[in-house]
Amino acid sequence: MPEVLKAPLVVEFPFTRSLGPVQSAFLTGLRERVVLGVRTGDGRTLVPPVEYDPVTAEEIHDLVPVAPTGTVTTWAWNHAPRRGQPLATPFAWVLVRLDGADTALLHALDAPGPDAVRTGMRVRIRWAAERVGAITDIACFEPHTGEPEPPGGGLDALAHDPVTGIVAPARLDYTYSPGRAQSAYIAGLSARRTVGERCPSCRKVYVPPRGACPTCGVPTAERVEVGPRGTVTTFCIVNIKAKNLDIEVPYVYAHIALDGADLALHGRIGGIPYDQVRMGLRVEPVWTEGARHPDHYRPTGEPDADYDVYKELL
Amino acid sequence: MTREEPPGRRDVAVVAFAQTDVARTTDELSEVEMLMPVLHSVLERTGLKTADIDFTCSGSSDYLAGRAFSFTLALDGVGAWPPISESHVEMDGAWALYEAWTKLLTGDADTALVYSYGKSSPGSLRDVLTRQLDPYYVAPLWPDSVALAALQAQALIDAGDTDEPALAAIGARSRRTATLNSHAQLRGSVPQGDYAVRPLRTGDCPPVGDGAAAVVLAAGERARELCSRPAWIRGVDHRVEAHSLGVRDLTDSPSTRLAAQRAGAFDRPVDTAELHAPFSSQEVVLRKALRLDDSVRVNLSGGALAANPVMAAGLIRIGEAAARIHRGDSDRALAHATSGPCLQQNLVAVLEGEPR
Numbered sequence: 001m002p003e004v005l006k007a008p009l010v011v012e013f014p015f016t017r018s019l020g021p022v023q024s025a026f027l028t029g030l031r032e033r034v035v036l037g038v039r040t041g042d043g044r045t046l047v048p049p050v051e052y053d054p055v056t057a058e059e060i061h062d063l064v065p066v067a068p069t070g071t072v073t074t075w076a077w078n079h080a081p082r083r084g085q086p087l088a089t090p091f092a093w094v095l096v097r098l099d100g101a102d103t104a105l106l107h108a109l110d111a112p113g114p115d116a117v118r119t120g121m122r123v124r125i126r127w128a129a130e131r132v133g134a135i136t137d138i139a140c141f142e143p144h145t146g147e148p149e150p151p152g153g154g155l156d157a158l159a160h161d162p163v164t165g166i167v168a169p170a171r172l173d174y175t176y177s178p179g180r181a182q183s184a185y186i187a188g189l190s191a192r193r194t195v196g197e198r199c200p201s202c203r204k205v206y207v208p209p210r211g212a213c214p215t216c217g218v219p220t221a222e223r224v225e226v227g228p229r230g231t232v233t234t235f236c237i238v239n240i241k242a243k244n245l246d247i248e249v250p251y252v253y254a255h256i257a258l259d260g261a262d263l264a265l266h267g268r269i270g271g272i273p274y275d276q277v278r279m280g281l282r283v284e285p286v287w288t289e290g291a292r293h294p295d296h297y298r299p300t301g302e303p304d305a306d307y308d309v310y311k312e313l314l
Numbered sequence: 315m316t317r318e319e320p321p322g323r324r325d326v327a328v329v330a331f332a333q334t335d336v337a338r339t340t341d342e343l344s345e346v347e348m349l350m351p352v353l354h355s356v357l358e359r360t361g362l363k364t365a366d367i368d369f370t371c372s373g374s375s376d377y378l379a380g381r382a383f384s385f386t387l388a389l390d391g392v393g394a395w396p397p398i399s400e401s402h403v404e405m406d407g408a409w410a411l412y413e414a415w416t417k418l419l420t421g422d423a424d425t426a427l428v429y430s431y432g433k434s435s436p437g438s439l440r441d442v443l444t445r446q447l448d449p450y451y452v453a454p455l456w457p458d459s460v461a462l463a464a465l466q467a468q469a470l471i472d473a474g475d476t477d478e479p480a481l482a483a484i485g486a487r488s489r490r491t492a493t494l495n496s497h498a499q500l501r502g503s504v505p506q507g508d509y510a511v512r513p514l515r516t517g518d519c520p521p522v523g524d525g526a527a528a529v530v531l532a533a534g535e536r537a538r539e540l541c542s543r544p545a546w547i548r549g550v551d552h553r554v555e556a557h558s559l560g561v562r563d564l565t566d567s568p569s570t571r572l573a574a575q576r577a578g579a580f581d582r583p584v585d586t587a588e589l590h591a592p593f594s595s596q597e598v599v600l601r602k603a604l605r606l607d608d609s610v611r612v613n614l615s616g617g618a619l620a621a622n623p624v625m626a627a628g629l630i631r632i633g634e635a636a637a638r639i640h641r642g643d644s645d646r647a648l649a650h651a652t653s654g655p656c657l658q659q660n661l662v663a664v665l666e667g668e669p670r
């Protein structure tokens with residue numbers, strides 16, 4: 001069994017989201033140290049506020065300020081904070097019903113240890129030093145002994161410069177492993193060989209192999225070396241330069257049926273003016289030092305392949 | 315109260331079930347390589363070829379793989395050329411089964427292949443699952459799946475519905491019964507362990523693992539041809555609750571109860587229940603919502619505390635329930651699947667075997 005190939009795969013995306021009127025008011029409020037709830041038709045106050053009553057589905061928009069103090073309704077002690085969580089030191093996750101609200105908000109509670117936390121305890125918002133109009137404007141909650149505090153006063157500021165959107169960055173880290181068939185393919189490339197797999201049922205050779213015949217739905221296991229030469233089955237001329245791509249336009253991007261393969265793979269055609277590339281052109285790979293795959297394919301100088309030879313591979 | 319049945323509704327049954335062994339990592343296999351033996355196994359049980367299947371439906375998640383449209387690669391395993399009738403849900407395969415069941419009810423298809431798979435090993439599952447949360451108020455705080463379940467567990471303890479020893483007993487019972495399930499990831503005696511997120515200990519949490527499952531559905535006489543004792547689907551229903559955790563009563567699952575009622579679960583007692591409760595505390599909630607007493611055999615497979623391949627674990631519950639009917643070990647079984655934090659979405663299926 002060959003060594004399992006692995007490589008880090010980082011997926012990062014900054015989701016840009018627009019806000020409806022209720023979410024906009026709520027996040028603008030947080031920026032001004034005011035917590036807004038929304039009143040339902042039957043008089044309950046939902047915090048955090050939503051645009052539709054979760055019970056009746058009625059549209060709701062009657063915003064009311066609630067207190068920055070509240071009561072823990074349930075909690076969980078997190079002794080090992082993870083990346084992105086509100087506090088880097090051990091803390092309690094809490095659901096907090098703010099004074100004046102009928103529902104609870106999820107956030108973190110800064111407390112010295114689990115023995116200092118209980119359901120029913122009183123807490124108060126600790127505001128972030130810099131606030132931008134996001135749920136993280138609440139840095140966390142902290143224990144509070146004393147009377148409920150009045151709602152914050154900055155209501156006037158809410159009308160000006162409302163927050164209309166958020167950017168929610170996300171990052172997930174993976175260790176990618178390509179599996180048996182593609183590992184063999186990649187291992188072959190490191191020796192500048194192209195290895196496909198033959199279907200035991202229809203006898204077609206797939207390259208790059210993925211471990212299954214998409215026609216027969218059976219595993220493919222028999223390895224077959226294909227190429228290095230092949231035939232251009234179809235192509236297009238790329239006229240727009242892609243970001244971060246160090247190739248001058250126009251260039252030709254083609255499907256290439258390597259000799260012995262029953263599926264065309266794709267690659268760039270070089271060594272010939274772009275307007276002279278044609279279906280049936282015979283090509284061979286050009287490797288550059290240290291590369292993991294052919295840099296491009298160039299004409300071999302052989303006569304063009306007959307259409308009938310490759311028409312099934314289009 | 316009797317439920318209204320549409321006139322002439324077709325009977326649809328689960329006629330075959332197969333699953334992989336669930337393992338902590340399967341990094342020597344791609345998704346399709348992991349899936350294909352299961353697809354072949356489930357078809358072999360019926361004698362069907364891929365070309366005989368009228369409808370194919372799958373469940374999986376791009377977030378587990380970290381790649382867009384990852385399910386399209388798995389289609390190589392079902393022989394998607396010449397073209398087939400196919401659909402996909404970005405959910406547990408139990409919801410793919412629901413879609414296939416409705417397709418068969420319409421009469422558009424007589425047979426369906428339903429499969430689902432999840433490889434959790436490439437990423438950090440606790441972090442990956444945060445991306446299914448409300449993106450405005452919750453996801454920016456990155457509360458992981460164990461933390462959210464722990465909030466629910468504490469609410470149950472505060473309400474007097476359970477305590478830590480009772481939760482530990484649920485985990486221990488699950489892994490004990492899983493000794494009879496060769497596919498399970500954790501079997502036999504497993505230490506209850508330290509707190510993962512208090513009050514949940516590692517023994518209250520599901521193992522993280524990779525796995526796949528598949529079932530074949532068939533309608534009417536076709537089901538009888540393919541299986542000596544089909545597991546007839548008497549009803550399936552799924553319900554969702556408000557996504558804001560602070561709006562919900564975390565000690566109850568009204569969506570499960572409603573889905574069970576609509577699926578006909580309360581019309582007559584069941585003898586078997588397969589519950590998708592990834593955390594021990596969630597079994598407490600589900601037993602209450604489903605009014606299961608000690609006369610019902612719950613999670614003889616070991617359940618999700620013994621093996622929880624994300625996106626397949628719910629379909630496996632339906633498959634395990636059906637397999638017990640196929641073998642004659644059950645006459646009327648309930649299967650439950652969940653998705654989302656703290657039992658947000660719940661699906662209930664009721665399966666029956668004909669009198670022997």
Ligand SMILES: [Zn+2]
Pocket residue numbers: 199200201202203204213214215216217
């Ligand atoms: Zn084939």
